[in-house]
Amino acid sequence: MNHFAIEGRKFLFNGNEIQLISGAIHYFRVVPEYWRDRLLKLKACGFNTVETYLAWNVHEPKQGQFCFTGAADIVRFIEIAAELELHVIVRPSPYICAEWEFGGLPSWLLAEDGMRLRCNYQPYLDLVDAYYDTLMPLLVPLLITNGGPIIAMQVENEYGSYGNDRNYLDYLRQGMIRRGIDVLLFTSDGPEDHMLQGGSLPGTLATANFGSRPEESFGKLSEYEPNNPLVCMEYWNGWFDHWGEEHHVRGYDDVADVLDRILKSGASVNFYMFQGGTNFGFYNGANFFDKYEPTVTSYDYNALLSESGEVTPKYFAIRDVISKYADVPADLLPEPLPKTGYGVVRMTEQARLFDVLHTLSNPVESVYPETMEKLGQDYGFILYTTRVSGPRPRSKVVVQEVRDRALVYVDQAYQGVIERNSHSLSLQIGDDDIAIEVPSGGTTLSLLVENLGRVNYGWKMHDPKGITEGVRLERQFLYDWTIHPLPLDDLSGLVYQPIAAANANEGPTFYRGTFEAAELADTFLNMEGWTKGVVFINGFNLGRYWEIGPQKTLYVPAPLLRVGDNEIVVFELHGMQEASVTMQANPDLG
Template sequence: MSRFAIDGRQFVVDNKNFQMISGAIHYFRVVPEYWKDRLLKLRACGFNTVETYIAWNMHEPKQGQFCFAGIADVVRFIEIAAEIGLYVIVRPSPYICAEWEFGGLPSWLLAEDGMKLRCRYQPYLDRVDAYYDVLMPLLVPLLHTNGGPILAMQVENEYGSYGNDKTYLAYLREGMIRRGIDVLLFTSDGPEDHMLQGGTLPGTLATANFGSRPEEAFDKLSEYEPDNPLVCMEYWNGWFDHWGEEHHVRGYDDVADVLDRILKSGASVNFYMFQGGTNFGFYNGANFFTSYEPTVTSYDYNAMLSESGAITDKYLAIRDVISKYVDIPAELLPEPIPTKRYGAVQLTEQARLFDVLEVLSNPVKSVYPETMEKLGQDYGFVLYTTRVSGPRPLSKVVVQEVRDRALVFLDHEYKGVIERNKHDLTIEIAEGDIALEIPQEGASLSLLVENMGRINYGWKMNDPKGITEGVRLERQFLYDWTIHPLPLDDLSALTYAPLEQEAPQNGPTFYKGSFHVDELADTFLNMKGWTKGVVFINGFNLGRYWDIGPQMTLYVPAPLLRAGDNEMVIFELHGMVEPTVTLQESPELG
């Protein structure tokens, strides 16, 4: 039986010293048809291991309902890695961060009153246990101890950046062991005292995450891990983008230099990321340090492969460094995946949201606004509507609190946007606030609230969506609401009308068009001239677009297309210059 072990400061596989050179690829950010392509490119660059998180919310989208098929087929991803000759590191939740929605936690946890996350809180542990009872038996046959490729598995993730409940960490570790996980277990944390103190466990290998100054990081790690191999479990060779920021770029010279120093020291390394991929659908996460910052749809990460899997200059530079330490496999590199310009797509039909509500949603009556989670909804939008009596003088609309962005309508007429970061909960009317004058006969007040991604890191992770407390006109709370959950997970029942000669300039509307494909290839959807919304290709949710950038195009993998006619639906929240988009052969940043 093949054996993976620790011998002093070295890893050993089959009695030979083993320096792990790993790269992260998240199966849930790459369409399954491209898993082999990405893994071959990893192996062809000299890597011997692939690392992946496992996203709980992909596998248990509704409590007790499990999914391990399609893009969620993590077993098949690991099997392909083994077929190519790669070892595997698995980081199996419950929390993964990863700039992924809610750090991989399922949204339905927040439907339970008083839920405490990532600690020794029994209702939370019960939910983790139920998930592990299903997940771990799938992984056991793939363990290295059973002849499979999985060398090691992680206990939690960067826990020292969040808390210090060691009993919780020990509970997770023992739960893995009890379910048959007998490979090397490890923790990973930033190379700072409080992080290593809070996130490590006796008898469990401690590893460090960093992007620069490897000597300092390993010196600090050695204070806590003096006798075991040194591992950088996340070597940050790029970074991610938030909406409204510039695209993050890190030069390959710097990345290559730091890698050379890591490998020269004899330490093992895992590139975060080798390829980033895409936050398809509504799966982007968000950060909150001083304000709420949602992550863009692309998870390009300025990594070694682009979002679409193309080889970059960084890939070539890293391959040169690795070739100094190991033999690079010959003739493994697959042919480049073709990209194609399909040209302009005309949107010819429309369905205004307020006209199709009853087709999309079963309304819920409630005295007060309910959060998305309490409605049993995970992602998308919620429309809250109430009747306001009149007359009333100009009064400020206050949402307490909006998560994360609300379009406000009075009798279906658009009045403006309330955004999480800018909204003041006082009654004084300032520039940018929405104030309404209610006529004698009263009016219908509606708020369309968008969940722009639950926070995936830090102390603000308990982040329910929709309206968390209530809506006021000045000091007075408004009651008796009709609520329409709008997950937008099935648009097949929508009926459309021919698009008007002049496209509406505001108001949430679905636009539909078709385009013809003779030859399947990757392509990129340019949303120039549109404002904010979501795009669906043949029923698949590509993700969000927003004209504030930096992302201006959405990646469309060829497997989402079909030979012949293809359907495109765009849910635009505000308006566009003209009802046309372009499918082009390369991405574009604003």
């Protein structure tokens, strides 16, 4: 039986001092067929440990319905790590941040009026308990105390950046212990006084998250952990991207230098990220500091491995540093996975959203607009439609509050976009506002609202989607709505029509095309010329694209393809230059 323990400032593994050199890989951002490849590359770089978050919304997508199979098979991911003789750090906090949708919290939490998140609020704790009652028994056999590879588990994540409810932290800690978790427990926070005070817990190892100035950061951590090992639980060696900004890059010389200083000090480290992976589907999160900023589909993170798992110059620079402090296995690095371009794929069929609503959604009649969560919807889009009497003079369409982007239609004719960041609730009609004049016979007003990702960090996390209060024409609220939830989780019932050149840009429309694959390889879908939407490959939701960048291509792992016919469906919100996409061998991150 292996043993992992603390002795003063040291970690001991089977009685011998060990410096943890860990890298983060999120199983839920990598297709399962590639888990072994990514873990093998981590070991080949000299890492002795892998760390992963557990995403609650992946494992309990609907309340009481649990999933631990396929891409959610966390047990198998940990077992593969064990087969490669890697230690495992698990961070199963109800909240994980991770730039993941709602910080890993399930959207259905917001269906309850008055829900309080991440505090000692019993209705919230009851739901955490129900999740942990299912999750923890799966992890207990994998603990090092039971012969498994898990050496440590996290109690909560960066809690000091959010709150200071020590009773809540202790409730989580005791709940883990009560369910058989008897390995090292820890917290992780930024190296600032208020964060460490709010997020740490007596009897639990405090660790720090930072990307630079390790001496300063460890100095602050030492004030709170004077007698235990120092750990950087998140060494930010890259960064993530929001839509509309430049792709973040951090040079490997700087990253290698900071790592060298961390390891030279004797501290342990966890790279965030070793590989970032992909926010497939609608799982990207968002930030809100001064404004709402959704994260792109790619979670490349400018990490040691690219989004598609390829080694980078940063990988080799880090391997060289690690080799100064630990043995690096020789001849372990696997061959690169094949990449190819399948060429141009033409969309030959289309299905206009307003024509196929009955196959995608069961309408709900409501006096007032309801949020997605109130209707049991997690992600995607939601369409609100009402009849407005006339005549009325030109009046401003006001949405209180739009979460996050609404396309406005009058009698199915496009009027414009209402954006969360720029929409004013005042009566004054600005240049970017939408105003309509209603004829005497009345008109039909429709708003197609996109959930661009729930806030994953900070004080704006309570972020229900759709229309949260109401819709006004000038100062009058409009009532009696027909609502179509559009999670887009099943497109199999769509009936398509051939595309005609005269109507290739019909607003929100599904476009379908096929291509042949003689051999399977990773590829990248270039969406140049398209405006904004979502792409599905063989029914799998690859994620969003948007012409504002920085991301220009969507990563398509080979396991999503099949030999022979393959289907691409593009849900385009606005229109494109040409109804075709290009499948190429290399990415374009902007």
